[in-house]
Amino acid sequence: MNIALWIVAGVFGIAYVTGGILKLTMPYEKYTAKTHWPEDFTPAKVRFMGAVETLGGLGLILPGLLDIAPVLVPVAASCMALYMAGAITERVRRDEYKELLGDLVFLAAMVFVAWGRFAVEPF
Numbered sequence: 001m002n003i004a005l006w007i008v009a010g011v012f013g014i015a016y017v018t019g020g021i022l023k024l025t026m027p028y029e030k031y032t033a034k035t036h037w038p039e040d041f042t043p044a045k046v047r048f049m050g051a052v053e054t055l056g057g058l059g060l061i062l063p064g065l066l067d068i069a070p071v072l073v074p075v076a077a078s079c080m081a082l083y084m085a086g087a088i089t090e091r092v093r094r095d096e097y098k099e100l101l102g103d104l105v106f107l108a109a110m111v112f113v114a115w116g117r118f119a120v121e122p123f
Contacts, residue, residue: 005116009060009073012109016057016080023050037094056080060113070123074114081110 023031028043038046059076063069084107091100117123 001116001121005113005121006064008109009064009077009113009117012080012106012113013057013060015106016053016060018057020050020053020055020057023047023053037090037096040090040094052083056083064117064123067123073123074117077110077113077117081107081114084110 023046028038028046031046032038041049056076056079059072060080063072063076084103087103088100088107091097091103
């Protein structure tokens, strides 16, 4: 179980960091032209989402890897699950049901990591 939790946290942590860095570095107009959902948000809010994703992704990996406050891993997973719940509500509001599936996968993965690290296989 420990290996599965490390794999899920690592893969999704890297995905969050990558997505967050994209939101932080790509110009707003270019990002909006590619994905369209940022049209509902200001550039500052999209950058804030990028910061949340970057920090959440790092929180999934670094505390456990460095053995510095590893309890932060399930906390980060719980926070990212709440973040994904917000993303899901936005997808439903915009009638983007194809993209909703990916968000549900991310939500399920974060719930799995939070449950696994809090209850089943804590550090």
